[in-house]
Amino acid sequence: MILAQWKMKKLVCAVAGALLFSEVAFGHVGNKDIYQTVEAGPYKLFVTVRTPLVIPGIAGVEVRSSGASLRGITITPLPLIGEASKHPPTPDAMKASTSDSGFFTGSLWIMASGSWQVRLNLDGVGGKATASVPVPAVPTKILRMQRPMGMMLALLGCFLVLGVVGIVMAAVREARLTPGSLAGPTRSRLAVVAGAVSLVLCAAAVYLGGKWWNVEAAGYEAEMHHSPTMRVILNGNRLDLLIGGSDAQHGGAWKNVENSQLLADHGHLMHLYAIRWPEMDAVFHLHPVPNGKAGFTEILPEMRAGTYHLYADVVFRNGFPETETAALAVPVGMVGAPLKGDDAGATPLPISAGHLGPRYKLPDDYVMEWKKPTEIISNTPYTLAFQLLDPRGNPAADMRPYLGMPGHAAFVKTDGSAFAHTHPDGSAAMPAVMLANESSSAPMSGMHDLTDMKMSTEPVSSTVTFPYGFPASGTFRIFIQMKHGNTVETGAFDANVK
Amino acid sequence: MAADIAEPHSLLAHGSETKAQSASTESVPWFIWAGALAVTSASVGGQWDVAWHRSIGRDTFWTPAHMAIYACGAIAGIIGLYLVLAATFGRSGYASQLRAASVNIFGMRAPLGIFLAGWGGVAMLTSAPFDNWWHNAYGLDVKIISPPHALLILGIRAIDVGMLFLILASMNRASDAGDSNFKMLRRLFLYLGGLILGGQMFFIMEYTWDVALHRSIAYICLAIAVPVVLATISQASRFRWAATTISAIYAGSLIAFILIFPLFPAEPKLGPVFYPVTHLVPPKFPILLIVPAFALDLFWQRARGWRLWHIALVSGAIFVALSFAAEWPFADFLVSHASENRFFGTIYFDYNSRPDGYDRLRQFFHPDSGLTLWLGLLRASSFAAFSTWVGLVFGRWMRGVQR
Numbered sequence: 001m002i003l004a005q006w007k008m009k010k011l012v013c014a015v016a017g018a019l020l021f022s023e024v025a026f027g028h029v030g031n032k033d034i035y036q037t038v039e040a041g042p043y044k045l046f047v048t049v050r051t052p053l054v055i056p057g058i059a060g061v062e063v064r065s066s067g068a069s070l071r072g073i074t075i076t077p078l079p080l081i082g083e084a085s086k087h088p089p090t091p092d093a094m095k096a097s098t099s100d101s102g103f104f105t106g107s108l109w110i111m112a113s114g115s116w117q118v119r120l121n122l123d124g125v126g127g128k129a130t131a132s133v134p135v136p137a138v139p140t141k142i143l144r145m146q147r148p149m150g151m152m153l154a155l156l157g158c159f160l161v162l163g164v165v166g167i168v169m170a171a172v173r174e175a176r177l178t179p180g181s182l183a184g185p186t187r188s189r190l191a192v193v194a195g196a197v198s199l200v201l202c203a204a205a206v207y208l209g210g211k212w213w214n215v216e217a218a219g220y221e222a223e224m225h226h227s228p229t230m231r232v233i234l235n236g237n238r239l240d241l242l243i244g245g246s247d248a249q250h251g252g253a254w255k256n257v258e259n260s261q262l263l264a265d266h267g268h269l270m271h272l273y274a275i276r277w278p279e280m281d282a283v284f285h286l287h288p289v290p291n292g293k294a295g296f297t298e299i300l301p302e303m304r305a306g307t308y309h310l311y312a313d314v315v316f317r318n319g320f321p322e323t324e325t326a327a328l329a330v331p332v333g334m335v336g337a338p339l340k341g342d343d344a345g346a347t348p349l350p351i352s353a354g355h356l357g358p359r360y361k362l363p364d365d366y367v368m369e370w371k372k373p374t375e376i377i378s379n380t381p382y383t384l385a386f387q388l389l390d391p392r393g394n395p396a397a398d399m400r401p402y403l404g405m406p407g408h409a410a411f412v413k414t415d416g417s418a419f420a421h422t423h424p425d426g427s428a429a430m431p432a433v434m435l436a437n438e439s440s441s442a443p444m445s446g447m448h449d450l451t452d453m454k455m456s457t458e459p460v461s462s463t464v465t466f467p468y469g470f471p472a473s474g475t476f477r478i479f480i481q482m483k484h485g486n487t488v489e490t491g492a493f494d495a496n497v498k
Numbered sequence: 499m500a501a502d503i504a505e506p507h508s509l510l511a512h513g514s515e516t517k518a519q520s521a522s523t524e525s526v527p528w529f530i531w532a533g534a535l536a537v538t539s540a541s542v543g544g545q546w547d548v549a550w551h552r553s554i555g556r557d558t559f560w561t562p563a564h565m566a567i568y569a570c571g572a573i574a575g576i577i578g579l580y581l582v583l584a585a586t587f588g589r590s591g592y593a594s595q596l597r598a599a600s601v602n603i604f605g606m607r608a609p610l611g612i613f614l615a616g617w618g619g620v621a622m623l624t625s626a627p628f629d630n631w632w633h634n635a636y637g638l639d640v641k642i643i644s645p646p647h648a649l650l651i652l653g654i655r656a657i658d659v660g661m662l663f664l665i666l667a668s669m670n671r672a673s674d675a676g677d678s679n680f681k682m683l684r685r686l687f688l689y690l691g692g693l694i695l696g697g698q699m700f701f702i703m704e705y706t707w708d709v710a711l712h713r714s715i716a717y718i719c720l721a722i723a724v725p726v727v728l729a730t731i732s733q734a735s736r737f738r739w740a741a742t743t744i745s746a747i748y749a750g751s752l753i754a755f756i757l758i759f760p761l762f763p764a765e766p767k768l769g770p771v772f773y774p775v776t777h778l779v780p781p782k783f784p785i786l787l788i789v790p791a792f793a794l795d796l797f798w799q800r801a802r803g804w805r806l807w808h809i810a811l812v813s814g815a816i817f818v819a820l821s822f823a824a825e826w827p828f829a830d831f832l833v834s835h836a837s838e839n840r841f842f843g844t845i846y847f848d849y850n851s852r853p854d855g856y857d858r859l860r861q862f863f864h865p866d867s868g869l870t871l872w873l874g875l876l877r878a879s880s881f882a883a884f885s886t887w888v889g890l891v892f893g894r895w896m897r898g899v900q901r
Contacts, residue, residue: 052637054633054634054635054636054637055637056637057633057637076769077768077769078769078770078771079769079770082770083772083852083853084769084770084771084772087766087769087770087771087772087773087774088769088771089555089765089766089767089768089769089771089849090765090766090767092767109555109556109768111555111768111769111770111850112770116769139637142635142636143631143634143635144635145631145635149627149631152627153624153627153628156620156623156624157624159620160617160620160621160624163613163616163617163620164617166603166604166613167603167610167613167614167617169603170601170602170603170610170613171601171610173601174601174602174610174901175601175610175667175899175900175901176895176898176899176900176901177900177901178900179595179598179599179671179900179901180598209645209648212645213645216636216644216645217636220636220637
């Protein structure tokens with residue numbers, strides 16, 4: 001009986017994990033654009049890359065300069081790794097704003113799916129410099145035809161069909177008559193028959209053309225990005241996660257993503273956020289450990305019973321980041337272990353209790369404060385600043401990096417359609433940033449440096465900033481993590497985005 | 499011209515119903531020269547555009563190659579507008595002559611070729627928003643054959659064929675009347691035939707790449723696309739070496755592109771760049787169509803008394819056998835070091851040619867052999883026979899076109 005219940009529980013967890021999220025989750029969930037700060041020599045840039053929905057497609061690039069004055073920027077796209085990363089195409093000059101000399105815009109073509117970088121060549125008062133921003137680019141959407149466009153094409157198509165019929169009838173009726181002669185009734189009748197035949201043939205051609213269109217569309221749809229599935233098995237408080245998917249080359253059989261295919265990000269192959277749903281009144285930032293060749297294991301801490309959304313960030317060896325998603329049902333009475341290592345969590349007020357303000361009181365009487373913009377507009381780049389204050393209201397003095405960074409942020413839309421785990425440098429995955437800037441400045445020294453990514457332990461400021469743009473209007477809950485002494489603080493804030 | 503067929507061709511079963519009697523000396527009208535120019539512009543533009551995409555990658559509406567293609571539509575539009583207005587509404591004597599040699603579609607009068615070209619222009623215009631939408635929906639298509647591109651190519655081909663019909667009607671009338679401009683009109687007709695053959699080869703380019711020439715699909719594509727043009731032009735032109743001539747025009751024009759394009763600097767503006775291109779990448783060396791074309795010309799001269807479908811069956815076999823016999827070993831030469839020079843052009847690669855790709859490695863892509871190959875060639879022969887039959891019937895019908 002107990003075995004049967006356990007099997008059923010495993011089955012439910014696995015099925016829920018497979019079915020819950022339909023949103024495409026490359027890089028982050030529902031966040032296609034990259035917001036990244038770049039420092040290159042004396043230049044400080046806030047780069048926004050608006051990745052295309054279709055591939056090949058055009059990526060928009062916006063640069064806000066806040067360091068030394070720039071005379072010009074050129075940009076060029078190239079793959080993050082491999083032979084083609086050594087041959088940048090001719091760069092394009094970005095256009096400087098006429099009203100704001102520190103703002104530049106440009107665009108470039110991303111011609112294939114995969115892990116790309118935008119290389120920025122900077123020229124200004126501080127001389128020349130180069131920097132790169134990684135850009136994961138995959139097709140995620142198929143545009144449906146708008147009604148006016150469909151009507152216009154249908155009308156033109158009808159005109160073309162009628163044109164064929166008219167031309168065929170004229171050809172049969174008159175084309176072979178000597179100049180000045182008139183067509184007799186036999187030829188006229190033959191012309192009508194030929195016109196009818198041509199109409200049928202045109203209809204067949206249109207039908208076959210439609211079939212061809214469907215085949216092309218299906219081919220494109222098959223090449224759209226589909227994140228691997230994450231299987232979830234909960235046994236007691238042991239959580240096993242297995243990433244994989246159907247392997248088209250082997251009849252759709254399940255194929256694991258092997259751990260050797262992944263790069264360490266801030267010292268961990270996987271960063272797992274577990275958020276209690278739908279109230280978002282519990283959040284955990286966990287770091288499952290690799291379990292042999294494939295799969296991860298996490299001994300869960302004390303967690304309130306309920307459904308949790310799982311967001312697992314991994315980075316593939318080509319620098320392509322993915323957020324694998326699943327759902328986890330934590331049963332009543334699960335006995336958890338104490339939080340360990342870099343793991344951290346918090347239990348903010350539920351969404352239904354009202355909007356969280358810009359000051360978040362922490363369990364040890366520290367306060368996390370958000371210098372909140374008066375208005376937040378979707379798809380607009382912001383530098384969002386948060387400060388940790390000690391119980392006396394002073395800036396916390398014993399700040400330490402958390403996982404090598406001054407802070408970590410998770411932006412989660414309350415309807416579950418968007419999730420992004422970002423850092424003070426931006427929303428690009430750190431191993432991808434390192435790959436991009438290795439290839440733009442010095443010869444690649446190999447992947448081993450990335451897997452052994454060194455993390456700073458030097459003291460950091462009590463204020464941390466995150467470059468980010470909210471991907472859509474609606475309510476977002478923001479989880480900010482900072483570390484003082486040996487304590488990782490997790491603050492929660494709500495934002496209404498217009 | 500010694501090669502002219504003086505007597506009516508035996509395959510000409512049906513000519514015009516009555517023969518026109520007109521003046522014996524005529525010049526070639528300006529709109530026919532302009533029509534030939536329009537087709538030339540589209541042909542050059544098409545090859546230039548492909549070279550642009552293989553070398554530079556990114557383009558805009560205003561690239562020179564696109565301008566050359568649009569010029570075809572613009573010139574055809576000017577000719578069409580003039581002829582429709584003159585033939586429909588003109589009151590001069592010349593307008594009356596034009597009206598007499600025109601057909602009527604939906605109340606408008608003009609030579610049949612003009613309506614064909616006009617249809618092509620509308621098809622080109624329709625393909626533009628369709629193609630734009632396609633790029634937004636599925637991304638920029640990196641292959642030649644997509645539904646909107648097919649419509650665009652169909653439109654261009656309709657203009658080509660329309661201009662061919664414009665010349666054809668004048669040529670047939672000149673032939674019947676014994677006018678002095680007949681030979682010039684026929685030269686123009688053959689010239690356009692050569693460009694149209696080049697257009698057919700353009701359409702099947704992706705299947706007849708040099709490293710794909712050891713696959714039966716290459717010969718199947720040739721069998722479908724080529725004999726219909728050779729037979730049509732041969733029948734309609736009344737010239738015994740027509741197939742050889744238009745094959746030579748196709749080959750000559752491609753060789754000219756191979757020699758000329760690399761003279762112009764070009765750098766990729768798109769990634770990924772796997773091969774650092776410095777100059778415009780020319781087309782691949784032409785397929786040796788001249789070999790089966792010459793054999794078909796010889797055969798057709800000797801098969802005048804045969805039934806049409808007998809001619810088609812034998813022509814299909816000749817075409818595939820000689821295409822295979824010529825191209826298979828020639829492809830071996832093309833992938834060898836011996837062909838690596840400016841004339842054969844196997845030293846040029848696209849900017850996005852992967853170093854481990856078949857083209858860069860100069861290796862045949864999935865070559866066929868044994869039963870697969872021979873069955874493929876057998877299928878190709880049947881396609882070539884049908885393609886020839888269509889060409890013979892249509893070409894025979896074209897010989898009677900007067901308007």
